[in-house]
Amino acid sequence: MYSYLLHRLGMMVLTLWAIVTLTFFLMHAVPGGPFVSERMLAPEIEAALNAKYGLDQPVWQQYLNYLSGILRLDLGPSFKYPGVSVNSMIAAGLPVTLSTGLLAIICVVALGVPLGIVAALNRNRWPDTTVMMIATLGVAIPSYVISTVTLYVFALRLGWVPTFGLDNWRGYILPVFALSGFWISFISRLTRSSLLETLEQDYMTTARAKGLRKGQILFKHGLRNSLLPVVTVLGPVVANLITGSFVIEQIFALPGIGRHFVLSITNRDYTAIMGITIFYAAILMVMILIVDLLYVWLDPRIKLSKASA
Template structure:
């Protein structure tokens, strides 16, 4: 087990190194630069800025310098926000993004899984049909459409929630709803299909023949085994939600990481783009690692680090 964990950590570091390398050189292959704008800048000023941020050095030397900074958890200064580092940008936007994402993840688990179980238990009956209609709508309609419609109805017409920002606790309702809508529907459909497949297995029929109660069969035997595909998907879903949505944060004017990422792309803020990309990739890899560890809880047959004969 220890060997497997060390192997996974080494693989995560290698993957992160590849992401850093690829992102860095792609940024420098894009024509233009962070100090090229519509307003003509004096060559002397542009040269001074390039020298200040070491952009006048060879690309390979910039790359080595950046790797050294990342190794010490320093993602560098922002090219467009004087006096602000990329670390500060992430720490500034992380509380709002993480809070909205955590609330959305709770909604996905608390609503998506029970909806899927309900639909599977009452297959081809009205609860199943109702859940599938709602889930189909949630999957088919883009999140920005849901966000815009909810903003118009609940904020502008009814006035139940603020139109933007999260100064008021009510301001979290619409962003969480828009961010989690698709994933609730997706998890509900996945949980339904997975549980239906599990209920048709021979060991489930045997458990029923032994006279076990339906609730005991469903929870102890059916639900536990059917949750493995759901947990597999929940890793990337959790990373997606916890790192926020660029579109949702823009629509609701949330001061999160997504807003910084959009602005950094617009401004060609190299260090901000690379730093936030590295942050996203790290969160995703950590969540996938946690999912792999959860497999041991859900399925004791899985033994990491042991060779099968």
């Protein structure tokens, strides 16, 4: 297990280095510079700014300097906000993104999995039909459409929730609903199909023949095995929800990391784009590693295979 974990951590470091390298050279391949869009910027001022941020150095030197900063967990300064670092931008937006993301994760797990179980246990009956109809709508309708419609109806027309910001608990309702709606629908459909497939396996028939209680068969034998595909998907889903949604944060004017990322692209703030991309990639790789470790708990056969490898 420890050798496997060390191997995965080594692969994560190599993958992160590849992402850093690719992002750096893609940003430098874009024509122009971060200060080109400034109006009435004299050539002397632009040259002074390039010298201040080291942009007048050769690309390979800039790359080495950036790698050195990454090793110190320093993502560099923002080119558009004097005196502001990318680290501080992420630190400022992370609490907003994290709070909405964690609430969305709770909704996805607390609603998606039980709804899928209810649908599977009531196959071809009205609970199954109702859950699948709602889930199909949730998957088919884009999140930005859900955000716009709910914002218009519940905020502008009815006034039940604020139109923007997170000043009180009501401000979380629409962003969390918009973030989690698609994934609740997706997880419920995946849970249903996986559990139905598990219930038809031979060992489930054997468990029923032994006279085991339905609850014991479902939770000890059926649900645990059927959750493997769900856990596989939940890793990237959790990473996606924790790091926020660009569109959702823009629509609801939430000062999260996603909104900073969109603004950094608009402002051509290269260091912010690279820093937030690297942060997103690191979160995603950590979540995938956690999912792989959860496999060991869910399926003992994986544990035996890893121990013998």
